[in-house]
Amino acid sequence: MIQTVIFDMDGVIVDTEPVHRYAYFKQFDELNIAVTEEMYTSFTGFSTRNTFQKLKEVFVIDQDVEDLIQRKRTIFNDAFDSKADLELLEGVENLIKDLHQNGMQLILASSASKVTIERVFRRFKLHNYFTHLVSGEDFPKSKPHPAIFVHAASLSIASKENCIVIEDSTNGIKAAKAAGIFCIGYNSIHSEAQNLSEADVVINHFNELDFNKVQNIQAKLRNN
Template sequence: MNRQDINAVIFDMDGVLVDSEPIYFEIERYLFSHFNVKVSKEQHEAFVGTSIENMWDKLIKENNLKESKERVIKYHKKYVISHMESLPQLSLTKNARELLEDLKEKDIKIGLASSSPRQLINIILSKLDIKNYFEVIVSGDEVEKSKPHPEIFLKAAQLLGVESKKCVVIEDSANGIKAANNAGMKSIGFLNTHSGKQNLENADIIIREFPQKSLHLDI
């Protein structure tokens, strides 16, 4: 990826900017037990990157759950938001702030496209103190289709005013990488072992940690 070909970088949040996936795994295992839903480790990991709505839509059908989808999702969101609000602090991924600063200095537009609800995104970004870096934030609440559908990235690019082919996405999940590719964007796979077993082989680049400067990402 040549620098002149990239005008915007779109970040995923969970598992990329903050190592939150282990927290969600724990919360969701409780919720699966609460609603008496059986989910294997492999199936659970396959939901990484998708929205709460998408996950429960599939689980309710597969388990013939009598609870309504609306009630389950409302309970899930209330529980996870309450849990995240109660955490004393969250740690930003190593070198993430330095990379965000470098992109800003180079006048590369910065967006966030997360399948999480907007309220949860606001809580996490406030705890990390990085909300001001993002010109555009798109949540799972604001799109009809979840990753691996490209809608969330296409909307972010549109709001940034940048062509898809001039955007690069940083994602930790197979669903996210597929969504970026489906959007016609370049993709960087962020290999986070806490995000479960994720197939990132279709990413243009795979990294294990952020460099402090965008130059070292070849953008």
């Protein structure tokens, strides 16, 4: 029986990707580096630290990673605060409330920084629904490395066999599967460049999920 649902944040709970994209590309311009769309897409699921570490391997960048992180965070925060139309993704608030009301433990495992997670959770009043908020900045390697999900599962009230992950990115799904956790791929309009084929189940809208359906999805797969 599923007792814990582990949520990614960007692209699953809220779409802050346009804000991240704006911040990154503004900073790329400042650094005078030409980051292609293909390269930028490959960073999906990376922490900001790992993104800049990778960029320093490819480009000549004099600034330290910590300075790069702080500059990107400043650009992001300024844009975040001014973006009035930032909303939770359609249907996810109802799903979160339904799972919580039925006694499901909810854990966040996001590559986002603690500061960004806190800004999102405070803005949308989500703290009461989640027992733990896990940030990718606490791990040396980003998704697809499984460390963040291994840690999230260790915080669960149940074994990882009774956990599921909801992810929208290729790297996130790879990380969940590498951690040995059942994974639901969310195929949103923001996931067009992502390969969800390794997910155990793929959904196109959160109205396809509720407490009972979460239990039934895994039960059906176990019987196959």
